[in-house]
Amino acid sequence: MKAAIISVGSELVCGHTVDSNASWLSRELTDIGIPTVRHSCVGDDERGLADTVAQSAALAEVVLVTGGIGPTPDDITRQAVARAAGVELTVNESVLRRIEERFSSWGRRMSANNRIQAFFPQGAEVIENARGTAAGFAVKAGTSEVIVLPGVPAEMKSMWVEHVRGRLACRVSSAIASGSVDCFGRGESDITAELHDLMAPGRNPAVGDTAEDAIIRIRICAAADTIQEASALLERDRVEITRRLGEIVFGNDGESLQGAVVKALVGRKKTLSTAESCTGGLLSGAVTEVPGASACFLEGITAYHNDAKVRLLGVSRALIEKHGAVSEEVAGAMAEGARRLSGADYALSTTGIAGPSGGTPDKPVGLVSIAATSSERTICRTLHLRGDRATVRDRTVKHALNLLRIAFLSER
Amino acid sequence: MKAAIISVGSELVCGHTVDSNASWLSRELTDIGIPTVRHSCVGDDERGLADTVAQSAALAEVVLVTGGIGPTPDDITRQAVARAAGVELTVNESVLRRIEERFSSWGRRMSANNRIQAFFPQGAEVIENARGTAAGFAVKAGTSEVIVLPGVPAEMKSMWVEHVRGRLACRVSSAIASGSVDCFGRGESDITAELHDLMAPGRNPAVGDTAEDAIIRIRICAAADTIQEASALLERDRVEITRRLGEIVFGNDGESLQGAVVKALVGRKKTLSTAESCTGGLLSGAVTEVPGASACFLEGITAYHNDAKVRLLGVSRALIEKHGAVSEEVAGAMAEGARRLSGADYALSTTGIAGPSGGTPDKPVGLVSIAATSSERTICRTLHLRGDRATVRDRTVKHALNLLRIAFLSER
Numbered sequence: 001m002k003a004a005i006i007s008v009g010s011e012l013v014c015g016h017t018v019d020s021n022a023s024w025l026s027r028e029l030t031d032i033g034i035p036t037v038r039h040s041c042v043g044d045d046e047r048g049l050a051d052t053v054a055q056s057a058a059l060a061e062v063v064l065v066t067g068g069i070g071p072t073p074d075d076i077t078r079q080a081v082a083r084a085a086g087v088e089l090t091v092n093e094s095v096l097r098r099i100e101e102r103f104s105s106w107g108r109r110m111s112a113n114n115r116i117q118a119f120f121p122q123g124a125e126v127i128e129n130a131r132g133t134a135a136g137f138a139v140k141a142g143t144s145e146v147i148v149l150p151g152v153p154a155e156m157k158s159m160w161v162e163h164v165r166g167r168l169a170c171r172v173s174s175a176i177a178s179g180s181v182d183c184f185g186r187g188e189s190d191i192t193a194e195l196h197d198l199m200a201p202g203r204n205p206a207v208g209d210t211a212e213d214a215i216i217r218i219r220i221c222a223a224a225d226t227i228q229e230a231s232a233l234l235e236r237d238r239v240e241i242t243r244r245l246g247e248i249v250f251g252n253d254g255e256s257l258q259g260a261v262v263k264a265l266v267g268r269k270k271t272l273s274t275a276e277s278c279t280g281g282l283l284s285g286a287v288t289e290v291p292g293a294s295a296c297f298l299e300g301i302t303a304y305h306n307d308a309k310v311r312l313l314g315v316s317r318a319l320i321e322k323h324g325a326v327s328e329e330v331a332g333a334m335a336e337g338a339r340r341l342s343g344a345d346y347a348l349s350t351t352g353i354a355g356p357s358g359g360t361p362d363k364p365v366g367l368v369s370i371a372a373t374s375s376e377r378t379i380c381r382t383l384h385l386r387g388d389r390a391t392v393r394d395r396t397v398k399h400a401l402n403l404l405r406i407a408f409l410s411e412r
Numbered sequence: 413m414k415a416a417i418i419s420v421g422s423e424l425v426c427g428h429t430v431d432s433n434a435s436w437l438s439r440e441l442t443d444i445g446i447p448t449v450r451h452s453c454v455g456d457d458e459r460g461l462a463d464t465v466a467q468s469a470a471l472a473e474v475v476l477v478t479g480g481i482g483p484t485p486d487d488i489t490r491q492a493v494a495r496a497a498g499v500e501l502t503v504n505e506s507v508l509r510r511i512e513e514r515f516s517s518w519g520r521r522m523s524a525n526n527r528i529q530a531f532f533p534q535g536a537e538v539i540e541n542a543r544g545t546a547a548g549f550a551v552k553a554g555t556s557e558v559i560v561l562p563g564v565p566a567e568m569k570s571m572w573v574e575h576v577r578g579r580l581a582c583r584v585s586s587a588i589a590s591g592s593v594d595c596f597g598r599g600e601s602d603i604t605a606e607l608h609d610l611m612a613p614g615r616n617p618a619v620g621d622t623a624e625d626a627i628i629r630i631r632i633c634a635a636a637d638t639i640q641e642a643s644a645l646l647e648r649d650r651v652e653i654t655r656r657l658g659e660i661v662f663g664n665d666g667e668s669l670q671g672a673v674v675k676a677l678v679g680r681k682k683t684l685s686t687a688e689s690c691t692g693g694l695l696s697g698a699v700t701e702v703p704g705a706s707a708c709f710l711e712g713i714t715a716y717h718n719d720a721k722v723r724l725l726g727v728s729r730a731l732i733e734k735h736g737a738v739s740e741e742v743a744g745a746m747a748e749g750a751r752r753l754s755g756a757d758y759a760l761s762t763t764g765i766a767g768p769s770g771g772t773p774d775k776p777v778g779l780v781s782i783a784a785t786s787s788e789r790t791i792c793r794t795l796h797l798r799g800d801r802a803t804v805r806d807r808t809v810k811h812a813l814n815l816l817r818i819a820f821l822s823e824r
Contacts, residue, residue: 013436013448016620018430022453026427036425037460039453041434048471055467059460065545189483189525199485208456208486210423211564219428274693274714279695280700281686284714288692291768291801302686302696302712304705308754312711313726324719349482356703382484384518387543389703 003029004056005071008068008077009151010043020290021066021156026337028160032169033176033223034062044068049080051078055086057144062168069134070093072111078137082121085141089119095126099133127163131155134160136163147290161403177230178221181241182255184214184402191216195246198237205237214395215257218245247406258286261401264409265296270345272404274300274337275313277290277325278368283397298342303334313337324363326351331369339373347373348400352383368396372403379407413584414818415441415448416468420480420489421563422455423789427738433568438726439622440572443590443633444581458478461492469496469556470547474580481546483525489534490549495545496532497553501531502742507538539575543567548575589642592629593653594667596814597660603628606656610649617649626807629666659818659822670698673813676821677708682757684816686712687725687750689737690764693807712755725749736765736775740792743781751785758820759785762797766804778804782812784819791819 005025011017022039029036037059040052051066056063068077082089096118103110120126120137127136129150136149143359147164149156185190192199195218198207201330205222218241222233242249250403251260265272274284284300287293303309306325310317314337315330331349339347352368359365366385371378383399385392417437423429434451441448449471452464461480468475480489494501508530515522532538532549539548543560548561548571559576561568581588595603600623601638604611607630610619615721617634630653634645644683654661663672686696687771696712699705715721718737727742727747735741764780771777778797783790795811797804 013438013451014442015435015448018435020430023427023430026425030426037455037457038425038464039425041451043449052450073644183534190483191525193523196485204685208422210429219423279697281696283715284693285691285697288716289802294716298691298717299724300714302693304700305710308711343505390701
């Protein structure tokens with residue numbers, strides 16, 4: 001069984017409002033073992049919506065429609081679904097009475113507009129809405145069932161949970177378990193080449209990947225008769241993927257790189273300070289994004305000008321003159337200075353040319369030096385990063401966190 | 413002329429990732445006078461996507477497709493679009509060479525997977541991607557033009573701005589001039605109440621607003637026979653809106669708040685340092701996001717622990733004990749310390765309770781103190797912010813920048 005989702009509303013299709021209902025419903029459907037094959041989002045146009053319903057019904061056994069069942073003239077979902085199902089709208093007297101009663105309980109007279117909310121496609125089953133006047137409905141269109149819910153997220157969600165989720169779940173045989181293995185430090189195509197057998201189409205578990213800002217998440221989605229079996233399949237793949245990818249794996253199930261680093265520091269009762277140049281505070285900003293980071297993070301110095309590197313971090317001016325501010329030598333001295341002055345167990349540093357200007361043939365835009373230091377050793381790396389200023393800075397932050405993680409936080 | 417938008421990716425259709433590209437593109441299309449009639453979101457299924465492209469091409473003269481043109485086996489957009497257009501894929505030798513060169517400039521060997529990124533539907537026009545290896549393309553399908561861009565938002569947006577927006581805008585009959593007046597510091601409903609006459613439906617220029625992370629942009633879109641007339645209409649509204657909204661206006665046409673602050677500092681040849689606690693480096697990170705910020709930004713101290721406030725910023729321990737670290741007194745002392753130690757003309761500070769834990773009945777989560785200082789005076793503010801940790805930190809950064817802008821950078 002497959003599902004398609006349609007969101008109705010001109011405010012959505014013109015981009016004024018971001019549709020959050022569709023992704024919420026997709027996740028709910030995934031959880032009960034029903035894959036979604038298409039989301040559509042259309043304006044308040046009866047003909048266009050009727051076509052979309054018919055096309056979706058050709059793809060999927062369940063079509064979920066949200067929005068457009070209110071009382072105003074631009075609410076056209078009930079008319080469009082009736083058209084797609086090839087039936088007329090008829091009044092449901094008991095719903096009509098309920099709406100009238102609701103208005104009179106509020107001490108208001110029901111306007112004529114509101115009568116439309118008691119009309120449903122012939123043969124439709126009414127789905128009650130405990131939170132609003134717009135009842136939903138379910139009706140056959142061809143071989144599919146079209147289920148219509150309001151667009152107001154709170155109403156839609158409570159009706160889904162109370163009336164729809166259960167009736168769909170009991171039609172599906174299998175249980176689904178899903179998760180991800182989260183990595184940083186290699187390219188997407190490199191990683192997927194390593195996993196191509198697991199990513200074969202049609203395999204169970206289904207293995208795919210998403211890449212966002214250089215974080216690669218290997219998604220695993222396992223189906224089985226019971227949730228226990230599905231979870232066992234998921235974990236078997238998780239172990240295999242983690243083994244193959246090795247040290248680039250930093251976490252699971254959507255964890256952040258900074259979250260993994262903070263967790264490792266706090267678990268080891270270790271502290272961290274930072275010394276930044278090109279990242280300008282984003283490295284300490286990333287660490288302190290994690291709730292509870294104050295248990296491990298002491299302080300950060302953004303030494304943007306060379307004077308500040310000398311005065312705040314104790315980097316020698318001769319070292320800067322000899323090697324340049326963007327060099328492994330200066331990165332190392334920055335990290336060592338930050339560690340010494342703060343008394344932290346570890347320190348991280350960044351210095352580089354984020355662009356768009358400031359590059360030279362010797363030291364082009366994207367050249368970055370980072371360092372991680374402990375009481376025992378200092379490790380420096382030079383990075384050649386591509387992309388615009390924001391990308392260079394973001395990747396520098398991630399490489400610095402990852403250097404600390406791999407060099408100092410990976411022993412058991 | 414109408415548009416349809418298709419977002420491709422199993423991670424989108426399963427609800428794992430929320431699609432932000434479609435609504436962004438819709439707003440851009442609206443700005444150039446092209447209504448969007450349908451968004452669709454489909455998984456990595458060649459047949460399903462080909463059908464969706466064909467159905468969208470039947471509805472709209474322009475079909476914008478984002479995503480699925482990477483190098484991995486689940487990237488099927490180029491195949492699906494070729495199928496919908498009824499043509500074969502053929503290699504583009506110059507794109508192939510460019511990809512090979514890019515890999516060799518990174519000192520990496522191009523994997524066989526990456527060859528696919530040089531294949532395009534026969535007759536397609538290649539759209540260059542300055543930020544990644546996945547070039548886009550435009551190809552005819554029936555009477556429509558299908559334009560394919562990467563799913564990575566930064567790549568998609570820069571390709572849209574550089575290569576697509578202009579070619580679509582010039583096909584629309586009337587001339588369109590669009591821009592925005594950018595504000596921070598009041599609520600969206602307050603601001604729009606002030607402008608309700610200008611926002612009347614059907615008015616030309618069309619005036620609307622978008623709110624994102626508390627930045628409200630009043631969008632103005634003027635249509636006329638010539639671009640000169642359209643621009644004149646746009647500017648007339650811009651002046652009126654700026655007059656009505658007063659000091660909350662910080663810029664125009666999508667400017668960032670930090671961009672406006674850096675521009676004002678550099679224009680006045682003034683320098684800035686920062687002292688941060690709850691924002692953990694995000695304030696200096698925001699300032700240094702602006703290219704050329706090194707002309708005004710000297711250094712930043714993230715004094716996360718109280719010891720660091722005393723040692724690095726010279727805040728007196730007695731002051732912290734008397735008023736607490738989250739107080740206007742300590743915020744003022746942090747800013748003054750940062751200014752004194754760095755020799756900057758101005759300094760900004762932040763201290764607060766970002767949550768989710770750490771709140772008390774007296775000092776709840778969301779309580780933040782900020783300060784701005786010059787050689788002449790120190791101005792402190794207390795904020796009561798709502799939202800999660802990330803929101804509290806983001807709003808604190810913006811209020812601090814805005815305090816500096818209004819208190820010290822608004823005189824002519």
